[in-house]
Amino acid sequence: MTTMKGSCLFSLLLAGLGVLGILEPTTTEDMHCHRAEHPIIAYKEIAPWLHVFKAKDAVDFSQLTFDPGQKELIAGARNYLFRLNLEDLSLIQAVEWQCDEATKRACYSKGKSKEECQNYIRVLLVGGKHLFTCGTNAFTPICTNRTLTNLTEIHDQISGMARCPYSPQHNSTALLTSSGELYAATAMDFPGRDPAIYRSLGALPPLRTAQYNSKWLNEPNFVSSYDIGNFTYFFFRENAVEHDCGKTVFSRAARVCKNDIGGKFVLEDTWTTFMKARLNCSRPGEIPFYYNELQSTFFLPELDLIYGIFTTNVNSIAASAVCVFNLSAITQAFNGPFKYQENSRSAWLPYPNPNPNFQCGTMDQGLYANL
Ligand SMILES: *[C@@H]1O[C@H](CO)[C@@H](O)[C@H](O)[C@H]1NC(C)=O
Numbered sequence: 162m163t164t165m166k167g168s169c170l171f172s173l174l175l176a177g178l179g180v181l182g183i184l185e186p187t188t189t190e191d192m193h194c195h196r197a198e199h200p201i202i203a204y205k206e207i208a209p210w211l212h213v214f215k216a217k218d219a220v221d222f223s224q225l226t227f228d229p230g231q232k233e234l235i236a237g238a239r240n241y242l243f244r245l246n247l248e249d250l251s252l253i254q255a256v257e258w259q260c261d262e263a264t265k266r267a268c269y270s271k272g273k274s275k276e277e278c279q280n281y282i283r284v285l286l287v288g289g290k291h292l293f294t295c296g297t298n299a300f301t302p303i304c305t306n307r308t309l310t311n312l313t314e315i316h317d318q319i320s321g322m323a324r325c326p327y328s329p330q331h332n333s334t335a336l337l338t339s340s341g342e343l344y345a346a347t348a349m350d351f352p353g354r355d356p357a358i359y360r361s362l363g364a365l366p367p368l369r370t371a372q373y374n375s376k377w378l379n380e381p382n383f384v385s386s387y388d389i390g391n392f393t394y395f396f397f398r399e400n401a402v403e404h405d406c407g408k409t410v411f412s413r414a415a416r417v418c419k420n421d422i423g424g425k426f427v428l429e430d431t432w433t434t435f436m437k438a439r440l441n442c443s444r445p446g447e448i449p450f451y452y453n454e455l456q457s458t459f460f461l462p463e464l465d466l467i468y469g470i471f472t473t474n475v476n477s478i479a480a481s482a483v484c485v486f487n488l489s490a491i492t493q494a495f496n497g498p499f500k501y502q503e504n505s506r507s508a509w510l511p512y513p514n515p516n517p518n519f520q521c522g523t524m525d526q527g528l529y530a531n532l
């Protein structure tokens with residue numbers, strides 16, 4: 162594994178609304194790799210400091226969150242939710258969350274396997290004194306709102322459609338804002354052909370990315386999401402539309418304004434502030450070596466930095482890297498020039514940013530939507 166730390170920047174930005182833009186890098190710093198070798202520590206050596214939690218029948222642990230009130234860890238596994246002691250991972254509460262037989266039977270009848278027709282927890286979010294959690298529920302996603310101090314106490318059960326994937330294979334991400342809006346980036350349908358960044362719950366109108374429009378999202382694998390300032394950010398990888406020779410995956414940062422209320426008329430359920438940029442994690446050189454596929458991120462709010470783990474494209478030499486992105490640089494990138502494509506056959510040309518000093522809630526949404 163190659164570890165690199167560098168201020169990586171973007172080369173590409175796509176605005177929604179059919180204006181597809183590419184951003185030139187604003188600044189680029191060399192990446193430094195100070196050490197030739199990196200220490201590797203064997204599991205056995207750290208074992209004395211490890212605590213392990215296991216439960217009979219619980220597999221596919223996939224979600225982990227923190228309850229700051231009780232200082233507990235909450236874990237989501239297939240068909241189970243667990244509350245664990247933060248210090249030693251001792252069990253506080255285990256809650257079974259299975260699909261009912263009728264739902265399973267319907268799932269089998271659609272040709273899905275016994276493994277797939279289970280409840281895989283994919284959303285696990287703490288909001289105040291409640292836990293909002295969703296599971297695939299045998300390809301019939303559902304969400305529940307539970308009391309954090311007693312997870313068997315369910316306040317509310319709603320559809321998980323557009324909040325949680327149908328398939329346990331689909332990668333998704335979601336967050337809850339302090340005002341109660343849920344932002345989810347997931348496949349919205351059973352076959353997984355309709356990916357979206359979707360806002361629901363709360364007081365603001367539900368909004369989504371344009372449907373079946375590859376310039377917005379092109380077979381994305383969503384990785385993470387963050388609520389930062391006036392925006393929600395989404396990190397993912399997707400097939401690159403701007404790459405004309407063969408299929409390539411690029412990584413993206415996308416952003417919407419939290420106060421977006423949608424466009425007018427036919428665009429009333431669509432974001433007007435959606436933008437995305439390419440994350441350039443590469444080793445510089447005459448021919449840069451790209452780590453194109455984002456796998457995981459970590460946000461450090463104190464320094465406004467986003468760390469990402471990237472791998473090379475599957476059909477290239479296997480390698481991985483860590484890149485760090487400065488959020489203020491991301492903001493600058495979104496204020497810079499775009500690239501624009503007249504139609505699907507023409508070249509990408511530089512295009513002035515239609516709104517260079519972009520601020521949420523200041524633009525004429527109808528006008529922008531007509532661009
Ligand atoms: C969960 O239920 C509580 C109490 O009814 C409510 O205040 C909260 O907004 C709900 N959360 C979500 C995400 O629906």
Ligand SMILES: *[C@@H]1O[C@H](CO)[C@@H](O)[C@H](O)[C@H]1NC(C)=O
Binds near residue numbers: 311312314315
């Ligand atoms: C948790 O909630 C369930 C369902 O409301 C209830 O039956 C149970 O007694 C509660 N447990 C505790 C420890 O309060």
Ligand SMILES: *[C@@H]1O[C@H](CO)[C@@H](O)[C@H](O)[C@H]1NC(C)=O
Binds near residue numbers: 332
């Ligand atoms: C989801 O992400 C994992 C890890 O990167 C990957 O192996 C898997 O293929 C992805 N799922 C889909 C449906 O692409």
Ligand SMILES: *[C@@H]1O[C@H](CO)[C@@H](O)[C@H](O)[C@H]1NC(C)=O
Binds near residue numbers: 186441445446
């Ligand atoms: C990505 O960054 C490298 C420097 O590490 C630069 O040489 C390259 O041109 C950038 N790629 C794009 C597509 O902007």
Ligand SMILES: *[C@@H]1O[C@H](CO)[C@@H](O)[C@H](O)[C@H]1NC(C)=O
Binds near residue numbers: 464487488489490
């Ligand atoms: C992030 O970028 C801003 C402006 O470009 C700069 O002032 C700041 O020092 C950078 N932060 C880090 C941690 O590099």
Ligand SMILES: *[C@@H]1O[C@H](CO)[C@@H](O)[C@H](O)[C@H]1NC(C)=O
Binds near residue numbers: 390520521522523
């Ligand atoms: C959020 O947006 C408002 C209105 O557009 C602006 O006044 C404020 O400075 C923005 N806050 C941040 C942190 O950018």
